[in-house]
Amino acid sequence: MNGKTVLGKYELFLQKYNKGVRKYVPIYRAKKSIQARYSGKYIEAKRKKR
Structure with missing residues (x-):
């Protein structure tokens, strides 16, 4: 279901981005x-000099 809805596609896009x-x-x-x-x-x- 992680890609079938608009919200799922947006989450997938954000992960890849x-x-x-x-x-x-x-x-x-x-x-x-x-x-x-x-x-x-x-x-x-x-x-260093000291």
């Missing part, structure tokens, strides 16, 4: 600014 989205759409990750990366490397180098 969500599976495809999880598989093929990359997760957006905010990039760190150059200043943040530089500061992080600077702090790490300073720790």
Whole structure:
């Protein structure tokens, strides 16, 4: 019965859609600014120096 009614077809569509989205759409990750990366490397180098 999971496909014979409009609601069943919609549920089936949502399952396939969500599976495809999880598989093929990359997760957006905010990039760190150059200043943040530089500061992080600077702090790490300073720790190693000590």
